[in-house]
Amino acid sequence: MMIRIAIIASALVAGGVSAAPGDLVDKVPIAGAPAGAQAWRIRYRSQDEAGRAITVSGAIVVPRGRPARERDIVVWAHGASGVAESCGLSDKPGLFAQIAGLDALLAAGHVVVAPDYQGLGNPGPHPFLVGTAGARSVIDAARAARAMPQARASARYAVFGESLGGFSALWTAAEAARAPELTLVGVAAAAPPTDLKSNLGGGSNALVRAFLTAYTASSWEQVYDLPLTSAVKPRTATLIRNLAKNCVSLDGFKLRTKIGMVRLAGQLRNVDLAANPGWGRIMARNSVPAARLNVPVFVYQGGKDEIVAPAVTRAFVRRLCRTTAVRSVTSPAGDHVSAGKAAAPDAVAWIGDRFAGKLLPSDCARL
Known part of the structure; x- marks a missing residue:
């Protein structure tokens, strides 16, 4: 009888019945995690742009050992990997290598969760450059980390993303009120598309x-x-x-x-x-609404980026400065492909300072 109840309960969660965004569907250990850490591939509940229940996959990496206090969460939002279901990254070799700043984030004691996004690694379609959909995958990944006992995760989170992931990070700031039980301390975006008319027509x-x-x-x-x-x-x-x-x-x-x-x-x-x-x-509709971002923002942009035009990012940062503090880092020789890795040292330190409640720097006065 107990076995039948367990099977029925599992089926209800997998089917989305009485499941809330962020609820874990399942988790499977992943081999090859960085030294001193353990990792799982997870599937969790979320919603698409229209509010329909979906399942999203991803990976979660947790430092080993019992922490003195709950661990803060950093959601890594990856760049474009494709739009087909097979283009998810959490089940691919090289998963850990593509998470910019992973070793430093783990050394700082953070839980790192890396969503695949809707429609990647699970049935699609994948809403590429659809702001609210990307934000929901990110926010519910943070919720999923909270739902996993091994993570011992706090209610505080930050987002670090590159390219498409930077776009999703910024949209997460706009949609953060969707998860009132969580506290978003800041978002870091490396080479993010922001004004889609300019970005898709430029470069x-x-x-x-x-x-x-x-x-x-x-x-x-x-x-x-x-x-x-x-x-x-x-x-x-x-x-x-x-x-x-x-x-x-x-x-x-x-x-x-x-x-x-x-x-x-x-x-x-x-x-x-x-x-x-x-x-x-x-x-x-899907360009980043700068006026709705009211959390601290870090933006990195390479001067030699052939995909996201530096001028478009500069214009966005100036608009963003009207509503929030912005740390703006540029690399004159920086390209697009290496944006996440190039931004990581500054972005990880900036995220750590946000969790620590340190004085908030802003470059708006010089822009």
């Missing part, structure tokens, strides 16, 4: 811009029921859907994918998605 690398357009357009076609053919020709729409099946890997793209990127760059040469009323509205 100096046409091939990368074409691939990001493929990810965004393929995702939004599914999430918002917005036909690609409302903005591009049918043959371009087919190429976009095919390219969007590919994941970003540490080894780069296959030759066939690179050839597709060249073709798409050519086909998009005279296409301005932002000029299309339907697509332009979605870009505006």
Whole structure:
């Protein structure tokens, strides 16, 4: 009888019945965690942009030993890995290496949780560059850490993300009131897209811009029921859907994918998605609302970034300074690919200071 009850209870949680955002569905140990730490792949409950129940996967890394007090949480929000279900990172080799500043965060005694985001590692679609959806995956990852006894996690959290993850970190600041039981002490964003009309139309690398357009357009076609053919020709729409099946890997793209990127760059040469009323509205809707961010913010931007234009980030930081304190770090020679790792030393120290309640620095006066 007890076995039957346990099976029924498990099925109810897995099916989303009476499950709250942040509830753990399951956890499986992961081998190869950094020295002095242990890790699990987790699945937890969340909600999509429309409020429907979903399951999100991710990883959680916890220092070994019993802490003197509850551990503060840092959510690592990764950059773009793709939009296909197979593009989740928590079940891939190299998981720990891609979390910028992981060793330093663990040495500081923090719990580190790294969500895959909705639709990556679990059934999609993946809402790429959809602000509220990314924020919900992040916030509910912090809740999931709290729900895991081994983590002994506090109610305080910070977010550190790069590129797409920086975008999600900033949106988390805008949506933090969704979890009133948690305290967000600050967010750190490395090379974040912020103004999507400018970001998707800018950048100096046409091939990368074409691939990001493929990810965004393929995702939004599914999430918002917005036909690609409302903005591009049918043959371009087919190429976009095919390219969007590919994941970003540490080894780069296959030759066939690179050839597709060249073709798409050519086909998009005279296409301005932002000029299309339907697509332009979605870009505006998902651009980071600077006026809604009222927690401390750290922003890193590389001067040689070919994907997120430095000028767009500078303009966003100036707007952000009207509402909150901003620590702005720039690297004149910095690129996009290494943004998270380059930002990590300063970002991790800044996060530690926020948890410690130290004097809040701001660079707004010089910007």
